[in-house]
Amino acid sequence: MRAVRYQAAGGVVVDDAQVLVLLRPSRGEIRLPKGHVERGESAPQTALREVREESGYADLAIAADLGHRTVEFTYQGDHVIRDEQYYLVRLRSTQRVDRKAKEHQFTPAWMDWERAAEALTFAAEREWVRRAKVAAGLADAEGAGGGLPGQGP
Numbered sequence: 001m002r003a004v005r006y007q008a009a010g011g012v013v014v015d016d017a018q019v020l021v022l023l024r025p026s027r028g029e030i031r032l033p034k035g036h037v038e039r040g041e042s043a044p045q046t047a048l049r050e051v052r053e054e055s056g057y058a059d060l061a062i063a064a065d066l067g068h069r070t071v072e073f074t075y076q077g078d079h080v081i082r083d084e085q086y087y088l089v090r091l092r093s094t095q096r097v098d099r100k101a102k103e104h105q106f107t108p109a110w111m112d113w114e115r116a117a118e119a120l121t122f123a124a125e126r127e128w129v130r131r132a133k134v135a136a137g138l139a140d141a142e143g144a145g146g147g148l149p150g151q152g153p
Contacts, residue, residue: 001074005081009046010034011089012066012132013057019116019129020091022054022106029121031106032128034084043085051089052097055108059095064088064135071124086128088135113138 010033013020022031035050037043044062052058066086073080111119117129133139 001077001079003079003081005083007037007043007083008034009037009043009050009085009087011047011051011062011087012128013051013055013060013089013091014132014136015091015110017112018110019113019132020055020057021109021111021116021119023109024106026105030119031121032125034086044087047085047087047089053099054103054106056096056099057091057094057108058097059091059093061090061092062087063090066128066131066135069124084124086131088132
């Protein structure tokens with residue numbers, strides 16, 4: 001089995017009491033926006049770019065660094081090691097940009113904090129929502145997790 005390692009960054013995007021998730025019907029998944037860190041790009045730049053590309057929302061601001069974690073999983077016969085950095089991202093306005101055709105695999109949807117934390121497909125992404133809720137001052141750190149194993153593509 002081939003090992004593949006890469007850096008990724010993403011965001012937990014919030015607007016008042018809502019969290020942005022991406023529905024991915026082709027895989028039956030509910031995800032957070034994230035993607036590969038491109039050459040010459042910082043993790044915060046990647047997080048904002050990926051949110052913009054995958055959701056179409058363009059007026060965004062990073063509010064807090066949610067930390068780093070490494071997730072490992074098997075995908076299409078490869079052992080994947082992904083170093084993830086996530087940010088709490090605030091939606092400043094509903095300004096949108098056109099998305100590329102490949103990004104239409106995702107349907108942006110807004111959910112309240114609890115529903116988003118329950119609905120996300122992978123435990124690692126549910127953990128990012130818990131951390132974001134703490135960073136937003138809506139929960140205390142106790143019970144916010146931190147030790148969940150990484151899962152999923």
